[in-house]
Structures are given as structure tokens and as C-alpha cells.
Amino acid sequence: MSPIKRPSYLRIDALKELGNIGSAHAITGLSELLNKRIDVSITNVDIIPLQIIYTLFNGPESMVSVVYLEGYSEEFRGMMFLIFPNPEAQKMVELATGIEIPSLLPSDEMSLSTLKEIGNIMCGCYLNTMATFIGRKIMHSVPQLSMDMLGSVMDSILVDLSMESDYAIVLETAFSFTKDKCNGFLFFIPTSESIDTIFNAIGVE
Amino acid sequence: MRCSSEAGPRIKIGMAQFRVGIAPMTMITMALGSCVGIVLYDEKAGLGGLAHVMHPNRDKVKNNLNRAKFVDTAIELMVAKILKEGARKERLWAKIFGGARMFQHVTGSQGVIQIGDANVAATREQLTKRGIPIVAESVGGTMGRTIMFDVSDGSVLMKDSLNNEEIF
Numbered sequence: 001m002s003p004i005k006r007p008s009y010l011r012i013d014a015l016k017e018l019g020n021i022g023s024a025h026a027i028t029g030l031s032e033l034l035n036k037r038i039d040v041s042i043t044n045v046d047i048i049p050l051q052i053i054y055t056l057f058n059g060p061e062s063m064v065s066v067v068y069l070e071g072y073s074e075e076f077r078g079m080m081f082l083i084f085p086n087p088e089a090q091k092m093v094e095l096a097t098g099i100e101i102p103s104l105l106p107s108d109e110m111s112l113s114t115l116k117e118i119g120n121i122m123c124g125c126y127l128n129t130m131a132t133f134i135g136r137k138i139m140h141s142v143p144q145l146s147m148d149m150l151g152s153v154m155d156s157i158l159v160d161l162s163m164e165s166d167y168a169i170v171l172e173t174a175f176s177f178t179k180d181k182c183n184g185f186l187f188f189i190p191t192s193e194s195i196d197t198i199f200n201a202i203g204v205e
Numbered sequence: 206m207r208c209s210s211e212a213g214p215r216i217k218i219g220m221a222q223f224r225v226g227i228a229p230m231t232m233i234t235m236a237l238g239s240c241v242g243i244v245l246y247d248e249k250a251g252l253g254g255l256a257h258v259m260h261p262n263r264d265k266v267k268n269n270l271n272r273a274k275f276v277d278t279a280i281e282l283m284v285a286k287i288l289k290e291g292a293r294k295e296r297l298w299a300k301i302f303g304g305a306r307m308f309q310h311v312t313g314s315q316g317v318i319q320i321g322d323a324n325v326a327a328t329r330e331q332l333t334k335r336g337i338p339i340v341a342e343s344v345g346g347t348m349g350r351t352i353m354f355d356v357s358d359g360s361v362l363m364k365d366s367l368n369n370e371e372i373f
Binding site for chain 2: 051054059060061063068144145146148149150151152153154155156157159160162163164165166
């Protein structure tokens with residue numbers, strides 16, 4: 001059972017538009033950093049069971065790098081995370097630093113810091129767009145990184161959300177570098193109170 | 206993946222689920238992060254249970270219909286079930302896994318929470334309260350864990366995210 005009410009189609013459309021603009025800014029930020037062309041394959045907004053996130057890539061045991069941060073403002077709180085499967089995360093580090101690394105290790109501070117910065121830029125751009133739309137200043141936390149199995153990382157993030165509901169409104173963006181066969185996911189999950197804040201601010205009934 | 210014995214069905218236990226079964230059977234729960242995997246076993250009866258719990262306390266949570274999600278209620282349900290199947294309380298022992306810190310700090314609605322530590326503490330408390338000894342454990346740390354519980358001998362094969370394997 002889900003205590004989250006399904007928003008009207010108009011509201012879903014409004015959120016989709018917000019998500020599109022937000023992710024466009026986020027992708028532009030990354031594209032400028034890397035000086036590479038990036039394609040956005042999906043931007044989607046839906047109420048989904050949180051469990052679905054665990055089925056990305058090759059299921060809960062796939063090794064991923066996740067950058068996580070939280071945006072908050074008055075009556076607004078949303079979590080953002082950027083997920084790369086690990087071979088791609090390594091590629092990202094190489095693209096951003098221009099240095100080839102033999103493998104991505106959790107002990108390599110330079111790689112970790114690079115990934116955090118990528119997360120910082122993308123999520124920062126995304127949240128700034130949100131802030132413009134809702135007319136509020138959105139602060140965000142320091143990005144944190146975890147490199148581990150998808151399921152293990154996500155349960156720490158989602159445990160707080162899942163205490164409210166097993167479903168959430170998720171704004172999802174999938175993107176890829178066509179040439180380098182590199183892809184990643186950006187998620188934005190606003191809390192249910194924040195959804196109301198967004199709609200009130202943009203005036204969608 | 207290797208397991209100490211391959212006999213019997215392999216059952217996957219998802220998040221916020223638990224299962225009680227009789228040998229031969231292997232129960233698997235994948236990618237425990239801050240969640241805790243609780244194994245209960247009665248060797249003589251060949252009965253075992255595995256729960257994958259997410260949160261320490263059911264009372265503090267609004268979305269609490271699934272009782273297998275919480276340490277306190279999941280242990281209560283699993284103990285009741287395993288005793289009903291024919292296990293004896295004085296023969297039961299437990300092994301616990303998980304409760305890692307995947308991030309330095311994750312902010313929750315009640316401020317900064319270390320949910321992994323809280324889960325482990327609640328698990329110990331609930332098991333101690335019921336007089337069930339913890340005979341082996343691998344908790345805390347910063348790495349995810351996958352566990353495979355062989356009901357025929359009570360052994361648990363644990364694999365971490367660097368593919369190190371260890372038998373408990």
C-alpha cells in the first residue's frame with residue numbers, strides 16, 4: 001500500500017518538464033567539464049516502488065560507484081544520487097583527469113575526489129534549476145561517495161525514505177557517452193512534502 | 206559461486222523478507238549494506254531461518270505494515286515460525302551479518318543516523334532478550350556483504366564486495 005497519492009497527469013507533466021530542464025543543466029555541466037558530447041537516453045518521472053532501483057545494471061550485487069547528496073531548503077528536501085557501474089566510473093575518472101588508471105580502488109583518494117566533484121557539479125546544476133523554478137535558495141550537503149554492491153549502497157540511502165513509503169516519486173535521467181560506451185544514472189527523489197512545495201511554487205493545481 | 210553443499214533448493218530472501226525452512230536448502234540474501242541478515246538455527250531439527258531486516262524499531266515508523274522489515278518484529282515472527290515448525294527454543298542459536306556504514310553520514314528525518322549500528326544494536330538486544338546466543342557474526346565495517354546459509358549444517362558463507370569469502 002502506498003500512502004503517496006498519485007499526482008494528476010498535469011502534475012506529472014510539470015515534474016517531467018522540471019526533470020528535463022534540471023537534467024539538461026546537469027548534463028551540460030558534465031559535458032563542459034569533460035569536453036565531451038553526452039546523450040540523454042531517458043528522463044522519466046514516475047511513482048515507482050523503491051525496490052526497482054536495486055534491479056539496475058546486473059542486480060543488487062553489481063559493483064557501482066554512487067555519489068550521494070541532499071538538497072534542502074525551507075519545506076523542501078530531496079535526495080540526489082549519481083550511479084555509475086564500476087567500469088564506467090573508472091572511465092569517468094580517466095576522462096576527467098586525463099590520466100589512465102589501472103583500476104578503480106576505494107583507497108585511491110584522487111579518483112574518489114574526482115567522482116565526488118562530478119557528482120557535485122551535476123547535482124549542483126540540477127538543484128540550481130530547481131531553485132530557480134521554486135523561487136527558493138536550495139542548499140546542498142557535501143557529496144559522499146560509496147563504492148560497493150548496488151544493493152548495499154542503496155539500502156543505506158533508501159532506508160529513510162522507505163520508512164515513509166515503499167514508493168516514491170522518482171525523477172530519473174539516464175545518460176551516456178556514445179563514443180566511449182559509458183553510461184550513468186542520475187536520480188532525484190523529493191520527499192512527499194517537497195512535492196507540494198514544488199507545485200505550490202510553480203502554481204500547478 | 207561456491208557453497209559448502211549444493212544440495213537442496215536455493216532460496217533468495219529479498220529485503221524486508223524472512224523465511225524458515227528445513228534442510229536440504231540454501232538461503233541467500235544479497236548485498237546487505239546497513240541492513241542486517243539474521244540467521245536462526247536448530248541443528249537437531251535441521252530447521253533454519255533467515256531474515257533481511259532494514260530498520261531497528263517498528264514503533265518509530267509510519268510505513269510499518271510489513272513486519273519483516275523491522276528487527277524487533279521480524280525476530281518475533283521468525284522465532285514464532287521456527288518453533289511452530291518444530292524447533293526447540295533452548296537449541297536455537299543465531300548468526301548475524303551486515304550493519305555496515307556505507308557512507309560517512311546519511312542525514313535522516315531524525316538527524317544524522319547511523320542506521321547500520323542501530324540495526325546491529327537492536328538485533329543483539331532482541332536476541333539477548335529471548336535468550337538466543339549469537340555464535341558468530343560479521344557486522345559493521347564499510348563493506349557490503351552477501352550471505353549464503355546452508356540449512357543442512359548451519360554454515361554461512363559470506364562474500365564481501367571485494368569477493369573475499371569466509372565461512373562462519
